[in-house]
Amino acid sequence: MGESLKNHSLIAVGAEAALYKGRFLNLDVVIKYRLRKPYRLNDLDLQLRIQRTILEAKVIRTLMRAGVKVPPLLYVHPEEGILVLKYIKGSLLRDVVHSGSIDVSCKGLNYVGKYAGRMHSIGVVHGDLTTSNVIITPDNMAYLIDFGLSKFSNRIEDMATDIHLFTRSLESAHYKWKDFLLKCFLRGYFNEKGDEAAKIVAVAKEIRMRGRYVEERRVKKA
Amino acid sequence: MIVLGIESSAHTFGVGLVRDESPHIIADVRKKYVPSRGGIHPKEASQFFISEGPKAIKEALEGSGVSPMEVDAYAVTLGPGLGPCLRVGATLARGLAAYFEKPLVPVNHAVAHIEIGRYLSGFKDPLVVYLSGGNTMIVAYEEGRYRVFGETLDIALGNFLDTLAREMGLAPPYIVNGKHAIEVCADKGVKFLKELPYVVKGQDVSYSGLLTASLKAVKRGARKEDVCMTAREIAFSAIVEVAERGLAHTGKKELLLVGGVAASQTLRDKFRVMAAERGVEFYAVPPKYAVDNGVMIAFTGLLAFKHGIVVPPEKAYIRQRWRLDEVDIPWVSH
Numbered sequence: 001m002g003e004s005l006k007n008h009s010l011i012a013v014g015a016e017a018a019l020y021k022g023r024f025l026n027l028d029v030v031i032k033y034r035l036r037k038p039y040r041l042n043d044l045d046l047q048l049r050i051q052r053t054i055l056e057a058k059v060i061r062t063l064m065r066a067g068v069k070v071p072p073l074l075y076v077h078p079e080e081g082i083l084v085l086k087y088i089k090g091s092l093l094r095d096v097v098h099s100g101s102i103d104v105s106c107k108g109l110n111y112v113g114k115y116a117g118r119m120h121s122i123g124v125v126h127g128d129l130t131t132s133n134v135i136i137t138p139d140n141m142a143y144l145i146d147f148g149l150s151k152f153s154n155r156i157e158d159m160a161t162d163i164h165l166f167t168r169s170l171e172s173a174h175y176k177w178k179d180f181l182l183k184c185f186l187r188g189y190f191n192e193k194g195d196e197a198a199k200i201v202a203v204a205k206e207i208r209m210r211g212r213y214v215e216e217r218r219v220k221k222a
Numbered sequence: 223m224i225v226l227g228i229e230s231s232a233h234t235f236g237v238g239l240v241r242d243e244s245p246h247i248i249a250d251v252r253k254k255y256v257p258s259r260g261g262i263h264p265k266e267a268s269q270f271f272i273s274e275g276p277k278a279i280k281e282a283l284e285g286s287g288v289s290p291m292e293v294d295a296y297a298v299t300l301g302p303g304l305g306p307c308l309r310v311g312a313t314l315a316r317g318l319a320a321y322f323e324k325p326l327v328p329v330n331h332a333v334a335h336i337e338i339g340r341y342l343s344g345f346k347d348p349l350v351v352y353l354s355g356g357n358t359m360i361v362a363y364e365e366g367r368y369r370v371f372g373e374t375l376d377i378a379l380g381n382f383l384d385t386l387a388r389e390m391g392l393a394p395p396y397i398v399n400g401k402h403a404i405e406v407c408a409d410k411g412v413k414f415l416k417e418l419p420y421v422v423k424g425q426d427v428s429y430s431g432l433l434t435a436s437l438k439a440v441k442r443g444a445r446k447e448d449v450c451m452t453a454r455e456i457a458f459s460a461i462v463e464v465a466e467r468g469l470a471h472t473g474k475k476e477l478l479l480v481g482g483v484a485a486s487q488t489l490r491d492k493f494r495v496m497a498a499e500r501g502v503e504f505y506a507v508p509p510k511y512a513v514d515n516g517v518m519i520a521f522t523g524l525l526a527f528k529h530g531i532v533v534p535p536e537k538a539y540i541r542q543r544w545r546l547d548e549v550d551i552p553w554v555s556h
């Protein structure tokens with residue numbers, strides 16, 4: 001693929017991948033390259049990188065078919081940990097919120113809620129739903145990205161984990177606006193997911209309590 | 223200004239005396255409750271604290287030649303922690319403050335772990351990874367408080383290591399020559415067991431599945447040492463990964479490791495490698511101050527007291543589940 005991929009430049013170093021922008025098949029693309037992590041054992045490292053690359057490719061294809069806005073996948077090479085995706089022009093939702101465009105943010109969050117609802121309805125959980133994993137385009141559409149931690153699952157618990165993670169990301173990164181923004185998200189989620197949404201949100205609240213200092217647990221194991 | 227701090231949230235009754243001028247730390251007395259068997263028994267621990275606590279306070283004062291009247295404020299851990307244990311420290315601190323007519327300063331135990339780490343590292347605005355027997359959290363300062371960016375969805379990392387060691391018959395004692403029993407065993411492992419689950423969900427880790435699967439593998443006849451090695455590799459890599467996610471997400475340039483599990487050399491090495499790759503500064507609190515102690519309470523009490531945070535003794539209730547992100551942090555600003 002080296003030949004057909006032109007002029008790439010580093011655009012981001014994410015948590016697990018380096019992202020390059022380039023041209024491929026006459027399109028603006030990003031090359032997502034899951035890097036080797038020198039802190040972990042080779043066996044584990046290889047296993048995780050291949051697994052996640054394959055998973056991300058599968059999830060993107062599934063979501064595209066279901067009408068969730070995600071960057072189209074153009075090429076995948078699991079052993080090298082490489083994905084080539086269409087480049088989506090825009091800003092991260094996180095930065096949109098930080099810039100103070102609250103109306104645009106709310107609209108974006110509404111979309112995120114809607115897409116999360118749709119994903120959940122077709123048995124996919126995102127696994128890392130945060131405002132850093134949403135791109136808002138210049139015409140205020142939202143694209144979901146980063147599916148390396150996604151999972152095919154119909155379990156309420158897994159869907160609720162998505163909601164929990166997203167809620168906490170609003171709390172930690174966007175404290176001032178968290179209540180308002182959460183409403184924007186949940187409106188979209190409830191509209192799409194219908195009756196089951198309330199139950200999922202209730203389980204999300206329960207999950208929130210678990211990791212926090214639960215002293216009984218320590219004692220019980222004794 | 224001198225502040226006396228009392229810690230009694232779990233297994234250690236600690237008394238610290240700190241000043242706002244050099245030398246900062248003038249007394250550090252610790253009485254550690256060691257369970258006769260199994261994990262910590264809160265009632266037993268509190269009995270131990272009742273008999274040892276007053277002695278510890280006396281030792282700290284007499285050892286440093288400070289009279290109770292010279293102490294400007296008394297600080298105490300009011301939570302989170304085990305009720306019976308917290309109650310002993312709180313009762314003693316209330317008594318001292320009332321008797322000597324000095325202000326009483328409420329301290330959150332998790333905040334104290336972070337503040338002693340910030341003090342020792344000199345970091346201004348780090349991403350903090352707090353790993354202990356009861357806590358597994360990734361936090362950072364954001365608008366007036368420490369916010370939780372990631373945590374465990376079930377059991378804490380220290381609890382995971384301790385429980386695994388105990389159930390495998392490797393402990394107690396849990397720590398031998400500064401090394402956890404699981405690590406002593408892991409160092410002799412050779413084979414990575416592919417079937418043990420690695421679970422990271424967004425910014426969170428989960429260890430209960432790994433615990434169950436590891437014990438199952440032992441039962442099935444896998445080599446103990448391989449189970450230890452794989453479990454350690456997975457558990458540590460997962461927390462390093464979520465910390466890295468936290469760094470990517472927050473853009474912080476300093477990484478601070480606090481809490482008892484920070485004593486693990488293997489874990490520090492992993493964090494150090496990750497931080498170096500990302501061009502982030504790294505500091506791990508030395509074992510002495512990473513575990514529970516009174517100095518960190520006194521030190522945090524000093525910061526809080528200087529910002530006018532005091533509580534009337536009769537209102538100094540303990541809070542077993544006092545969450546980190548409920549505490550205002552007026553002394554940090556940027």
Ligand SMILES: Nc1ncnc2c1ncn2[C@@H]1O[C@H](COP(=O)(O)OP(=O)(O)OP(=O)(O)O)[C@@H](O)[C@H]1O
Pocket residue numbers: 231232233303331353354355356357379380381383384396397400401402481482483484485486487512513514
């Ligand atoms: N060298 C070491 N390697 C790995 N783990 C260690 C080491 N030394 C101590 N630990 C672990 O640290 C934990 C104790 O830490 P600490 O005293 O900070 O916390 P705690 O009282 O259990 O919880 P908290 O401080 O959150 O209330 C135990 O789980 C213990 O096994």
Ligand SMILES: Nc1ncnc2c1ncn2[C@@H]1O[C@H](COP(=O)(O)OP(=O)(O)O)[C@@H](O)[C@H]1O
Pocket residue numbers: 011012013014015016017018019030032071085086087088089092132133135145146147148470
């Ligand atoms: N299709 C895309 N178009 C444009 N930018 C993208 C695209 N995918 C990712 N990015 C950029 O790269 C960053 C990291 O990508 P991400 O998939 O989240 O990787 P990581 O899992 O390493 O964080 C994103 O925050 C975004 O800025």
